[in-house]
Amino acid sequence: xxxxxxxxxxxxxxxxxxxxxxxxxxxxxxxxxxxxxxxxxxxxxxxxxxxxxxxxxxxxxxxxxxxxxxxxxxxxxxxxxxxxxxxxxxxxxxxxxxxxxxxxxxxxxxxxxxxxxxxxxxxxxxxxxxxxxxxxxxxxxxxxxxxxxxxxxxxxxxxxxxxxxxxxxxxxxxxxxxxxxxxxxxxxxxxxxxxxxxxxxxxxxxxxxxxxxxxxxxxxxxxxxxxxxxxxxxxxxxxxxxxxxxxxxxxxxxxxxxxxxxxxxxxxxxxxxxxxxxxxxxxxxxxxxxxxxxxxxxxxxxxxxxxxxxxxxxxxxxxxxxxxxxxxxxxxxxxxxxxxxxxxxxxxxxxxxxxxxxxxxxxxxxxxxxxxxxxxxxxxxxxxxxxxxxxxxxxxxxxxxxxxxxxxxxxxxxxxxxxxxxxxxxxxxxxxxxxxxxxxxxxxxxxxxxxxxxxxxxxxxxxxxxxxxxxxxxxxxxxxxxxxxxxxxxxxxxxxxxxxxxxxxxxxxxxxxxxxxxxxxxxxxxxxxxxxxxxxxxxxxxxxxxxxxxxxxxxxxxxxxxxxxxxxxxxxxxxxxxxxxxxxxxxxxxxxxxxxxxxxxxxxxxxxxxxxxxxxxxxxxxxxxxxxxxxxxxxxxxxxxxxxxxxxxxxxxxxxxxxxxxxxxxxxxxxxxxxxxxxxxxxxxxxxxxxxxxxxxxxxxxxxxxxxxxxxxxxxxxxxxxxxxxxxxxxxxxxxxxxxxxxxxxxxxxxxxxxxxxxxxxxxxxxxxxxxxxxxxxxxxxxxxxxxxxxxxxxxxxxxxxxxxxxxxxxxxxxxxxxxxxxxxxxxxxxxxxxxxxxxxxxxxx
Amino acid sequence: xxxxxxxxxxxxxxxxxxxxxxxxxxxxxxxxxxxxxxxxxxxxxxxxxxxxxxxxxxxxxxxxxxxxxxxxxxxxxxxxxxxxxxxxxxxxxxxxxxxxxxxxxxxxxxxxxxxxxxxxxxxxxxxxxxxxxxxxxxxxxxxxxxxxx
Numbered sequence: 001x002x003x004x005x006x007x008x009x010x011x012x013x014x015x016x017x018x019x020x021x022x023x024x025x026x027x028x029x030x031x032x033x034x035x036x037x038x039x040x041x042x043x044x045x046x047x048x049x050x051x052x053x054x055x056x057x058x059x060x061x062x063x064x065x066x067x068x069x070x071x072x073x074x075x076x077x078x079x080x081x082x083x084x085x086x087x088x089x090x091x092x093x094x095x096x097x098x099x100x101x102x103x104x105x106x107x108x109x110x111x112x113x114x115x116x117x118x119x120x121x122x123x124x125x126x127x128x129x130x131x132x133x134x135x136x137x138x139x140x141x142x143x144x145x146x147x148x149x150x151x152x153x154x155x156x157x158x159x160x161x162x163x164x165x166x167x168x169x170x171x172x173x174x175x176x177x178x179x180x181x182x183x184x185x186x187x188x189x190x191x192x193x194x195x196x197x198x199x200x201x202x203x204x205x206x207x208x209x210x211x212x213x214x215x216x217x218x219x220x221x222x223x224x225x226x227x228x229x230x231x232x233x234x235x236x237x238x239x240x241x242x243x244x245x246x247x248x249x250x251x252x253x254x255x256x257x258x259x260x261x262x263x264x265x266x267x268x269x270x271x272x273x274x275x276x277x278x279x280x281x282x283x284x285x286x287x288x289x290x291x292x293x294x295x296x297x298x299x300x301x302x303x304x305x306x307x308x309x310x311x312x313x314x315x316x317x318x319x320x321x322x323x324x325x326x327x328x329x330x331x332x333x334x335x336x337x338x339x340x341x342x343x344x345x346x347x348x349x350x351x352x353x354x355x356x357x358x359x360x361x362x363x364x365x366x367x368x369x370x371x372x373x374x375x376x377x378x379x380x381x382x383x384x385x386x387x388x389x390x391x392x393x394x395x396x397x398x399x400x401x402x403x404x405x406x407x408x409x410x411x412x413x414x415x416x417x418x419x420x421x422x423x424x425x426x427x428x429x430x431x432x433x434x435x436x437x438x439x440x441x442x443x444x445x446x447x448x449x450x451x452x453x454x455x456x457x458x459x460x461x462x463x464x465x466x467x468x469x470x471x472x473x474x475x476x477x478x479x480x481x482x483x484x485x486x487x488x489x490x491x492x493x494x495x496x497x498x499x500x501x502x503x504x505x506x507x508x509x510x511x512x513x514x515x516x517x518x519x520x521x522x523x524x525x526x527x528x529x530x531x532x533x534x535x536x537x538x539x540x541x542x543x544x545x546x547x548x549x550x551x552x553x554x555x556x557x558x559x560x561x562x563x564x565x566x567x568x569x570x571x572x573x574x575x576x577x578x579x580x581x582x583x584x585x586x587x588x589x590x591x592x593x594x595x596x597x598x599x600x601x602x603x604x605x606x607x608x609x610x611x612x613x614x615x616x617x618x619x620x621x622x623x624x625x626x627x628x629x630x631x632x633x634x635x636x637x638x639x640x641x642x643x644x645x646x647x648x649x650x651x652x653x654x655x656x657x658x659x660x661x662x663x664x665x666x667x668x669x670x671x672x673x674x675x676x677x678x679x680x681x682x683x684x685x686x687x688x689x690x691x692x693x694x695x696x697x698x699x700x701x702x703x704x705x706x707x708x709x710x711x712x713x714x715x716x717x718x719x720x721x722x723x724x725x726x727x728x729x730x731x732x733x734x735x736x737x738x739x740x741x742x743x744x745x746x747x748x749x750x751x752x753x754x755x756x757x758x759x760x761x762x763x764x765x766x767x768x769x770x771x772x773x774x775x776x777x778x779x780x781x782x783x784x785x786x787x788x789x790x791x792x793x794x795x796x797x798x799x800x801x802x803x804x805x806x807x808x809x810x811x812x813x814x815x816x817x818x819x820x821x822x823x824x825x826x827x828x829x830x831x832x833x834x835x836x837x838x839x840x841x842x843x844x845x846x
Numbered sequence: 847x848x849x850x851x852x853x854x855x856x857x858x859x860x861x862x863x864x865x866x867x868x869x870x871x872x873x874x875x876x877x878x879x880x881x882x883x884x885x886x887x888x889x890x891x892x893x894x895x896x897x898x899x900x901x902x903x904x905x906x907x908x909x910x911x912x913x914x915x916x917x918x919x920x921x922x923x924x925x926x927x928x929x930x931x932x933x934x935x936x937x938x939x940x941x942x943x944x945x946x947x948x949x950x951x952x953x954x955x956x957x958x959x960x961x962x963x964x965x966x967x968x969x970x971x972x973x974x975x976x977x978x979x980x981x982x983x984x985x986x987x988x989x990x991x992x993x994x995x
Contacts, residue, residue, distance in 0.1 A: 633946050637967055638866045644971025645873060666970055 032304035039295055046288050050281065057277050062239060068267045069237070069244045075221055076246045076263050083124075083217075087183050087207050088170070090123040095185040095203045096193070104130070104187055104201035107138045117141045124207065129184075131202040135160045138201075149206055152180065158253035159184050159204055167195040169204075172250040172258060178210040178227060179250055179259050209250075209261070223265025230257040242267045306332040310339065319343050366444065366465035369451065374399050374416055377460060386444075386467055388437030405435050415448075419461050424450055431468070443469045495575075495594040501549035501587050503527040503541075515575070515596055517568035534566045552581040552588035562597060574601045625683035629676045636676065640669035671803075675791070678805035682790060685734065685812040692817055694840030695732045697770070698725035701759060704739035708747070715755050717747045722760035726768045728837040734813045735837075739772075741806040742833050746774035749800060749831075767819065767836040778827035788821065810835070855881040859909035861893040861926065862886065862944070863918055870971065871913065874978040885909065890921025894929060897936055911981075912941045914961075931960050942981055 018029045094100055094116070103111060107130075116128050120143055127149040130139035135157070140150045152173055162169040163186050172179045183206075186199030207213070214225040230249075237245055243266050250259040306325055310332065313321035325336035366383035370376060379387075379394050387394065387403060394402075400409045400416070412432050419427045427448055433441040444465040451460040489496050495512035499505055505523045513519055516532060523531065529541040548554040556579045564572040575594040582589055643665045651659055698721070705712070705719060712719065728735075739759075746757045758773040779787060779794065786792050790808035793800075814821040814835045825831035858875070862868050868886050875884055885906065887893045893914070896903040912930070916923030927943065930936045940962040965981065968974050 630946070634864075637946070638864075640970045641870050641968070641974055642866070642971070644974070645870065648971055669970065 030304075031307055032299065035299050035303070036296075039292065039299075043288070043292055050284060050288075054277075054281060061273060061277070064269065064273060065237075065239045065242070065244070065267065068269060069246075072221075072223075072244060072263075072265060072267070073246050076248070079217065079221055080248055080261075083207075084170075084181070086123055087125055087181065087205055088168075090119065090125060091168070091183045091185050091203060091205050094119075094205075095187045096190055096195075097187075098190050100187050100203065101189050101200045104132065104138070109139070112139045112141070123205070125205045126180075126208045127206045129155070129159075129202075129204040129206070131156060131159060131204065133160075133186075133199060133201060146208065149175075149180070149208070152206075155182065155204075158182075159202055162253050163199070163202055167199075169253065171253040171255075172209075173206075173252065174258055175208075176210075178208055178213075181207040181209060182253075183207075221263070221265075223263050226262045226264065228260040228262055230259055232260050232262075302330075310335060313339055313343075317343055317346065364466075366467070367463070368399070368465065369460060369462045370399050370416070371460045372420060372458070374413065378462075383465070386436065386442055387434060403434050405433055405441055408432050416461065419448055419450055420458055422450065422458060424448075434465075441469075442467050443472055493595075497523075497528060497592050497594070499528050499590045499592070501589065503529055503545055503549075506589070512594070515567075515573065515594060516565060522568075532565050534564055534572055537563070548581070548590065549588055552583055557581045557590070562601075565594065574598055576600075622683050622686050625679055626687055629680040629683065632676050633673070636669060636673055640666065640673065643669060674803055678791075678803045682805055682809055682812065685809055685816060689734055689813075689816055690731045692729045692731055692838075694727050695730050695735060696725070696727050697730070697735060697761065697768075697837075698723060700730075700732050700735045701725060701739050704736045704743060707736070707740050708743055711744060711747055715747050715750070716753070717750075717755040717757060719743070720756065720758045722758070725759075725761050725770075726763075727840040728768050729840050730817055730837055731813075734816070738810050738813045738835070741810050742772045745806055746772060746776055746831070746833075748802075749795075750774060750776035752776070763839075764836070766839070768839055769834055769836045771832055771834055773830065773832040775830040778829055778831050779823065779825040780827050781825065784823050784825065787823070855883045856911070857907045857909045858882050858884045858911055858913065859893065859896060860884055860886045860913045860915075861890065861918065861923070862913070862915040863888045864915070867915065867944075867967070870974055871978070873971075874975045877975060878978055878982055880982050883907070888919070890918045890923065890926040893918075893926050894921070897930065897933075897939075909939060912939055913944060913981075914941050915944045917946070927961060 018026065021029065099111075099115070112130070116130075116139070120126070120128060120141065125143075126146040127140070127142040129137060131137055137156065142149050152175060155173060158171070158173075159169060159182070162171070163184060167186050167188075169182070169184045171182055173182055174180075182204060184202055184204035186195065187201040187203050188195045188197055188199060209227065214227070217225050237243065243264065246263040246265075248261040249257045250261065252258045309321040309325060313319060313336075319340050322336040322340055325332045326340060327333065328336075364382060366386055367378065367380040368376060368383055369378035376394050376397055376399050379391055381391075384391050384394065397403075400413045404412055412430070415427050415430050430446045430448060431443065432446070433443050436442060445468045446463045446465045448461055448463045450458045451462050453459045489507075489509040492509065492511060495515040496507075496509040497505060497512055498507040504525050505528050506525075508520060508523055510520075512523070516523075518531070529538065529545070533541050544554055548557065556577070558580060560576060560578045562574060562576050565575045567573055574597050576597045578593045580591050582591070643662055647659075647662045647666060651662075701721060711717075743757055743759075747755045752775055756775045759770070760773075761768050761770045763769075783794055787794065788807050788811040791804045792808075793802065793804040810833075811821050814837070817837055819836040819838070821833065821835040823831055823833045860868065860871055862871065871886075872884060875882055885896065887896050892903075893912075895901050896906050897909070897912075899906050914923050914927060918926070923943070927941060930939065930941060937960075942963045942965055943961040945964055945966050963981070965977055968977055
């Protein structure tokens with residue numbers, strides 16, 4: 001039920017007044033977002049208003065700018081006109097003067113200096129030129145510092161050309177970084193105001209528009225005057241800064257523009273006006289921004305923040321989100337308190353529900369209620385799970401027809417009818433299989449009660465059913481196991497006894513009765529060792545048993561022991577006892593398997609006796625060989641010595657036969673003695689050998705080779721030793737003998753001009769295998785065993801002298817050290833003897 | 847025949863119970879180059895008595911060399927050797943131990959009784975003579991014995 005709540009579909013969000021929004025945007029319709037949007041709208045409108053006001057202000061400002069500029073232009077034009085009219089009047093006055101006419105007719109420098117030079121400064125003119133009509137300059141005068149004006153290129157021609165047509169000329173000439181305002185006129189007598197008479201000469205005045213002049217202008221009108229080239233006459237006003245630009249184009253003599261005079265001026269009125277309006281705008285915007293920020297802050301702090309917490313708390317059902325609010329007096333505080341109360345109630349409810357659910361789950365039984373027709377009214381989840389259907393698929397259906405195996409239906413329905421008739425006691429429990437959705441059968445153990453209505457009429461049944469399928473299978477398996485175990489214990493050939501932690505027999509098999517002679521009932525429940533252990537062992541058992549009872553361990557546990565057991569008839573039987581322990585429900589039990597080993601014991605004893613006998617006899621034999629060979633020496637020596645004495649004293653004095661007999665006797669004695677010595681040496685390998693110790697075999701080999709020095713040199717033999725040879729566990733004197741015998745043989749049984757013997761060792765299966773290889777006559781493989789037997793020879797004494805003891809001694813030495821000796825040979829090519837020895841302890845570890 | 851440094855015959859004490867060996871020794875010494883007096887005693891006790899001039903040996907000479915068989919009745923040759931070598935006077939007399947076998951010699955060596963020489967009794971007479979000769983040469987011509995003896 002708890003789970004279904006989580007999967008409840010979300011209620012359809014219609015969106016209210018926002019229902020026109022596409023569905024996926026509805027999640028953005030939150031109080032916060034709405035207020036934010038409204039705030040932004042408000043801000044936008046505010047901004048829009050400000051912009052409109054600003055627009056009109058700008059228009060007003062532009063008007064002011066324009067009219068101001070217009071005024072300025074008038075002043076500008078006027079001052080230029082004034083400046084121009086001064087020089088124009090000067091030229092006019094002088095060219096309409098009879099004195100001047102006379103001057104041209106009769107130039108008088110003094111007169112000119114007095115009248116013209118003086119006038120220059122007065123009229124603000126920098127230079128005056130007087131040309132004849134043909135262009136001759138008859139007089140020039142300039143303000144000091146302006147004498148360079150005398151030679152302006154092209155001035156004469158321009159003036160002459162222009163004044164040929166008109167009475168006056170007015171143009172600009174470019175010079176240096178400035179311009180010169182040139183004004184000229186033809187000279188006429190004063191009686192000719194219309195200047196209709198032929199001109200008498202040309203009078204030209206020049207004013208230089210240089211920095212000084214511009215400064216003079218600036219002082220009058222303010223602003224900044226700049227001279228520019230022709231074409232540089234754009235009016236780049238900057239109303240934003242209140243900056244106005246006025247221009248006046250300067251023309252040359254042919255009417256072409258050659259320059260421009262600009263006036264740049266900041267209109268102070270405009271600037272002040274503008275400054276004021278910008279300031280206002282800034283204040284308004286700042287104020288509006290502040291209000292906006294405060295609104296956002298307030299919104300977050302007092303509305304959307306708490307709202308989010310409320311939503312989170314409701315979402316997660318976790319009151320931790322409400323901690324901040326629950327003590328506030330505002331609506332959110334009230335809401336928090338209400339929510340906390342609600343959560344607590346809900347939690348309580350949930351706990352109760354879960355607990356109830358848990359009880360039902362723990363019960364783990366099927367609960368089915370049927371109506372009087374056998375239709376399912378109620379089924380719990382366990383029931384659904386066992387059957388493999390959803391509750392809805394089961395409810396209302398006939399229980400017997402749908403959920404029972406066919407062959408069980410009739411029988412089970414009978415039980416149902418019986419219940420419906422009120423025979424509750426008879427049908428309280430019933431076991432029958434049910435049919436699951438996938439066609440399997442589960443065995444259910446039912447407990448049934450009837451359901452009655454208020455009037456006491458039986459209206460249905462209520463059953464709780466336990467799925468016992470596995471239980472029955474386990475029971476079956478248990479029964480089978482038990483039968484198997486019983487068969488094993490009953491038929492096994494060993495006695496099996498199980499005791500508890502007090503030593504009492506809790507189980508024994510029939511073989512135990514046979515082995516010990518007690519009947520089962522005589523031992524069951526009795527302390528086993530008090531009956532079966534022989535009297536002398538009981539104190540030991542009594543002492544050790546408590547330890548076993550506590551820990552389940554002991555010296556005998558897990559071991560197989562041989563000990564005597566006491567039979568009922570008082571006799572003892574040797575048994576082999578295997579003891580094991582196991583813990584069951586906190587108590588230790590012991591299981592002992594006993595086997596009668598009387599026969600084996602006898603066999604073992606016999607075997608041990610035989611072995612001891614053998615050892616003794618071997619020892620005796622060795623002693624015998626030693627003593628015999630030792631004591632045999634004595635009489636033999638007598639025989640030998642006196643036969644020798646005989647030979648010495650009487651050789652040639654007796655007959656020839658006697659000499660020969662004596663020779664044979666001497667020879668026989670010598671051989672006999674050699675045999676005895678060899679036998680003695682052979683027996684001494686066993687009796688006089690010393691304990692094997694780690695021995696460097698290389699050094700032993702050197703000693704052996706030293707012993708053989710004569711033989712080696714005589715035969716010119718070559719001995720190759722593949723160093724290094726290992727350290728082995730051996731009696732060094734016997735190893736020396738071993739090397740000596742093998743190498744001596746290798747040289748002896750060799751017909752090569754240079755007998756070669758090679759000695760090496762290699763590690764094999766944890767042993768060191770030595771190899772003594774020669775290039776001698778070789779040994780027929782069929783004799784490869786026989787050569788190691790004592791006094792066995794393959795050649796006559798005449799071919800190779802010797803008694804045939806050497807290899808027998810070798811074999812005995814190697815075998816005494818636990819090794820093996822063998823050979824490989826190819827007759828005619830050579831023989832290789834191998835023998836193995838144990839490595840020294842430290843080498844084993846390596 | 848040569849003599850010892852005083853020109854006197856060499857006094858030899860043979861301790862040997864086997865008459866066969868005694869005879870052999872006598873025979874061998876007869877053929878020796880050195881003039882010698884061979885005194886023979888049959889057991890260890892008598893040998894010590896001879897050396898100490900006790901009883902019947904009160905006038906016995908001090909031998910120049912002792913040939914000692916080991917296998918003796920009453921007192922074993924080992925004991926005799928040990929007593930000779932523990933006596934401050936007698937210890938100066940060189941002792942040649944006659945052994946039956948190499949094996950016996952090994953055992954004796956292990957007792958470390960300071961015999962001056964070990965000789966294995968040879969099987970034939972020729973060898974026996976060689977042995978006796980080698981003893982002679984060794985003791986009377988090569989080795990300088992302590993002065994005054």
